[in-house]
Amino acid sequence: MEAAEATNLAIIARQPIVDAQRAVYGYELFDRTTASDHHTAASDAALLFNALSNAGTEALVGKKTVFINCTHESLAGGHLELVHPEKVVLEVPPLAGEASAEDIEGRVATLQALRQRGFRLAFDQQVLRRPYASWLPLASFVKLDMQAFKPELAAPLVQFARAHSQATLVAEKVETAEQFQRMADLGVTLFQGFWFARPVLVQTTIxxxxxxxxxxxxxxxxxxxxxxxxxxxxxxxxxxxxxxxxxxxxxxxxxxxxxxxxxxxxxxxxxxxxxxxxxxxxxxxxxxxPPPVVGTTAVVRGRLMELLAAELLPPEECDNAFVVGVFSLLDVMLGMPLEKALESVALPDSVTEALLHGKGVFAPFLELTKACESGDEETFARLAQELHLTNRQVNWAHLQALTWAESLDEAAA
Known part of the structure; x- marks a missing residue:
């Protein structure tokens, strides 16, 4: 875990939730980036943020539903505004200790507001107890922990949940074929547990x-x-x-x-x-x-390509030229092959063609930009001529790009 702290790694564990045919319905995510097991509103926000932004959702869960454990503090957090509600199920715990009826009722408004915003809520079997009766109608999922009740209680729990809610039932912590069969025979449709799959660590570079x-x-x-x-x-x-x-x-x-x-x-x-x-x-x-100089070099490349493109290409292409220059050093910044780095971000074909294959409208601009960096006079002269740019135009643009990057460093200091 210390190694993860020292690098740009986010480590997220995912465990599949499957149907009776073992087809994956969704994934429950767990934060494994830090050594601490302390579950807080801040850690909830960080997990969801890393899962949906830094980690790249496609690599982590594809198009499947994401189940995220929450604290009651995090349910009121602004980070949920950054999430498309249809993609995420919020797993809501019971209140700690012997919560009063007043405390339990006091949470209903927050839960209802989340439902109205389109989030689905999952509760454990504690929600089937009398004190939580007001929460049960809000459940989209009820997770039944196979390690938390005796086998003979399975049928009454399933029957009660069906009678008092519209929730989909999930048998979790399923560790044997007998447990799976028992719940499947009762009509439970979703399952999670070591018998199907243990959590898998997914490491992603940030x-x-x-x-x-x-x-x-x-x-x-x-x-x-x-x-x-x-x-x-x-x-x-x-x-x-x-x-x-x-x-x-x-x-x-x-x-x-x-x-x-x-x-x-x-x-x-x-x-x-x-x-x-x-x-x-x-x-x-x-x-x-990476050292700050890498980012500065990338910014200079982007600005230089933008200025050069402005001489020859339509205005709408100048932004793409900037992106080519900036992202041309992503492999260094992320410590991975450029092709892999680009898998997690949507870019126009013309941009990826230049970055990965050295082809297309932006390729000669990128090559010329690199020649400016290296002082390769022969390549510089050839590409400037191909692009019908004078030495003065290129050198002036390069000077402007360097000055612009320096001004950004000063502003950020």
Whole structure:
């Protein structure tokens, strides 16, 4: 676990929830990034945020339903505004200790509000007890812990749950064929437990943005800055823009189309959700990662490509040129092959063609940009001629890109 803390790894365990034919219905997720088993509102937020943003939902759970354990504190957290309700089931625990009827009733309004927003709620078998009668109609799932009751109580519990709720029943902690068969014979349709599969650790590399830039983003949003100002800030930190595109295109966000530009992402997300996202990004990020010079080089590449593209391509292509330059060093920033890094973010074909295959409209701009870095005069001259750019145009753009990057470093200091 200490190694995970020292790197950019998020470690999330997932355990499948299956039907009687063992087809996967969904996955319950558990945070394994830190050594602490302490379950808090902050850890809930971090788990959900990493699962749906940093970790890349497609790699973690695909299109399946996500089950997330919650504390009652986290149920009121703003991080839930960043989630498409149809994708997530919130597992709600009973109140600790011998909770009073007043305390139990006091939670109903919060649970009802979550249901009205479209979230499905899952409870354990404690919700079948008399004190929790007001919670039971709100249940979309009731999870029956096979280790928590005697075999002869299975039928009465199932019958009671069916009589007093519309919930789908899940037999959890199923460890033997006999337990599975007993619950299947009672009509239970979903199962979870070691007999089917143990939790599997999924490690994913996270791009850590500059905390200073993230704070600036939060401040811009609080001041209700323009979309153009926010877009300009996003261009300062490759990891920040990478995470935003990956998050907004994750299945957890629930869009039906892919978002490939920063401006489009900001407009769709809106200031309120952008603030929540940036705040969570700040609180869940950790130290470590590549040296700052890598990010600076990536930003210079992006700005130089943007300026060069502006000389020859339509305005709408300049943003894509910037993305090519910035993301051309993702393999270094994430410590993985570029092809694998790009799997978790939606990009136009013209961008991926340039990045992965050195082909397409942006490829010569990227090659020219790299030649500017390396001082390869022969390649520089050849590509400038191919693009019908003068040495003066390229050198002036490079100087502007370097100056722009330096000004961003000063602003972030």
């Amino acid at each position: 791009a850590r943005p500059s905390q200073a830039i993230t704070i600036q983003l939060i401040n811009l949003v609080r001041k209700q800055a323009s979309t153009a100002e926010i877009e300009e800030l996003l261009k300062r930190d490759p990891a920040l823009s990478f995470n935003l595109l990956r998050y907004i295109n994750s299945s957890g966000f629930g869009l039906s189309c892919e978002v490939t530009s920063f401006r489009h992402a900001v407009m769709i997300l809106g200031l309120k959700k952008l603030f929540r996202w940036a705040a969570l990004l700040l609180t869940t990020s950790r130290a470590g990662g």
